[in-house]
Amino acid sequence: MEKAYQPKEVEDRLYEAWEKEGSFRGKADPDKPAYSIVIPPPNVTGVLTMGHVLNNTIQDLLARRARQKGFGVLWLPGTDHAGIATQTKVEQQLRAEGKSKLELGREGFIEHAKQWRDKHGGIILKQLRKLGCSCDWERTVHTLDPGYSRAVLEAFVRLFENGYVYRGKRMVNWCPASLTALSDEEVVMKPQSGKLYKVRYELIDSPGEYLLVSTTRPETIMGDVALAIHPQDERWPSLQGRKVRRPLQPAEIPIIADRAVDKNFGTGMLKITPAHDRLDFEIGQRHELPVIDLFNPDGTLNESAGPEFCGLDRFDARSKSVEKLRSQGDLLEEENHDNNVGFSERADVPIEPRLSEQWFLRYPRVEEAKRAVEDGFIRYFPDRWSKTYLHWLDNIQDWCISRQLWWGHRIPVWYRKGRSRSDPRNWHVSVDGPSDPENWEQDEDVLDTWASSWLWPIATLGWPDDLMMKEQGLDYFYPTSALVTGPDIIFFWVARMIMAGLEFRGDSIDAKTTLTDEQIRRRIPFRDVYFTGIIRDAKGRKMSKSLGNSPDPLDLIDKYGADGLRHGIMSIAPKGQDIRFSEERIEQGRNFCNKLWNVSRFRRMADEEGVASESTLESIIQRMDSKHLKQDDHAILLRLVQTLDEASRLYDEYEFNATLQSIYRFFWNDLCDWYVENSKARMREGEGKDTCLAVVDLCLRQVLLLLHPVTPFITEELWKVLGYSEGRSIQWTNPGSGKELLAALESWEIRPDPSALEEMLAIRELVTSLRALKAERNLATNNKVEFFYLASDEKSKLLDRYRSSVLNSVGAGSLNRVQEAPAGMPALVTAFGSVYLDLASALDPNAERDRLSKELDHLDRIISSIESKLRNVAFTQKAPAQVVEGAKRQLSNNLAKKREIEEALAALPR
């Protein structure tokens, strides 16, 4: 074995072997309980980020643990076509080649995009293999696959038939960069510091008299169709019904009154531009006002804006309109003003409210979606996200699902040629289209990407095709067991998947009929949802490409190994809290693997032949001879039992960083630093050698099993190297519970002594104190140091049993009992008693006095606090007896310590 663990060769070799053996294949096996996860499909053209590493490590961990526990496991991978994102990329690349999508035409563009996707896409899936992800790659799904596409269209048609989908002319969020409508969720509000302009409008019937209006968007004045005041605004009792002159594109427009106007904002007077503001549009509807659309789709102004403005970009138009108003004397004031502006999430440009005809979805099963989470059919980890989820559902708005793009699922609606598209009588809605296609033309738009990915858990398992569902094992794997994703897509994806599952799984149920509990239980797409945190850099900033603060996971794998990366990331990932990334933690993950490697190496060096045999749990236990079991053996076995239970509990609670901490403590502190260190002599020779090695084997074997979900490669490798494999991969062996281990030990007449743990802790504290006495005086290399101790008979007896191992681990010549504090020796007071270092020379009495005085002060503070507590009648009467007893014991211990320190102090030479 190499001196240091070399992950590269091991990882590639093992991954290949696992794939070849079909370890990851998800098969419906009626003899096993099912465990399934569907991957949150990354963008097909995406590359692996630290976020993916976190997310997918957790999923892999869950899948691998389930495999160990004997479940029929499926982790289903795939990619998302990512409509806008991909189309934008392809267009950019075309532009770089000097081509445009219009030249290619729809068919040509899609063909081109597909080629581009096939060439550059799917990289991320290869990268996930490097991470060790145990996905069933044979079942990889892409959202534009024929089967999946059919599911998307089928869902649309069913929703249409059930009255959930409708077409309407409405205000939508328009992205002038991507030239498409967006859903409300794709708009992010950003605070902007802009200007608030005060503009005057002249009253027609009273020339020279003006009304003042505050606006942030002077470039839309040409589209004003009215001014509005609040009906109860007593400042202007008689304005209603009169008219003003619009200062740009002059025209006479009426003054109206509407409750939606805020009397207290600006001048209390609102200009109404129905085509370019949501509120204005609503007011316009109420008052039957006309709509003047000033903008082209790309955000430039059109003819309605007048010749001066036509063709200008909206922001140029803004400055130009300000200039013009100023020159006309209509601009009275200009002040700084901070407000929130909606930006397109993808293109990062301000969105434009725009009136257009689009397809909308009224969400199905909203009430049941709430119940599913409220009543615990679906559990959120951490639970607090359920509040965010429920709040969104309470205020849910219809979903604009049509996108003016080419890359995606084309809406399965056909319009009769030459007839009005607004009239449903001219529509044909079906998956396969009309039988006389020559008389129809298909809707040009595609569906929002999320209107395909919301079917992910059900459509990847074959829905809606009966045969496919059977083949893919939908009945077996659905509902999936866990979903691992970020809280940022709780609305985009999680909530919508729940509604889709409730609506589409099983028989179609009338919209008016509420689902029963049993139906909800069967239809939900997943049972547990684990929300990860967001990975931030060391300064707490979000990782992003533009900041360049995101390390490349593949570089990290190269440097620290996939296991190191996985271990590192899992050790810093508290449940649902944001994560500060630091490469040091990944380094620690690598170090951990190396430690595991080296202790295994040491184990082999102790007895190469013993390792060669295929050792099962039973055969390891049978190598233990209870005659040769020492207290240290009992103690480490008890710690192993504890750790098995603790780690298992923490795994089940999704507390992965705590899980690793628990395993770490056992493995590093208890096993390596204490047990192995103290057993080196036994491991080499003598009667107890076999027993001792068997204990080490048992501990190592269980540690490997516990760690396998987190660090699959090194554990599999050592599993074989150490001879625990019985020819089988570690993947299929369950670490088992502490209770099961105890039972196995018991069947071989091994019953760990419960008092051994406590003894070990006491001895460890003693050893630490003795080491400290030496270390503080730089005596680390001196093995002949003599110690004395002052302690009770009982403690003295205990020490006699451990003396040699204590001397050995401290590196000391002797440790003898005295009846009173020896003069002039540095001392430490432990739970065990006082220990003294015999050091005639090189002692600085003053330094020693300082140290002891400090200790004494500290003790005095503790003692007086306990005393006052015990003097308090309320405490002694109300606190539970054991707490009071504990305090008393604590007091007497500390008083004893104090006496001993005082003695030691008195014994110091002046």
Place this chain on the structure above:
RNA sequence: GGACGGCUAGCUCAGUUGGUUAGAGCGACUGGUUUACACCCAGUAGGUCACAGGUUCGAGUCCUGUGCCGUCCACCA
């Protein structure tokens, strides 16, 4: 304007239902290469648990308020 999360050692974080003297890793400092591991071992220093009240015999932990940091939701021109 609402809602949620965070504030504990220089840094990153643990701290289960209130109960003996608040922990770990990293970093700092001291010492160590007797054949598992310097990706290691031994040890030391370092904390008014953000602040202010309250409940309680007892508060890092529960309640109220304040501050700062972060996230989400919200049509104020």
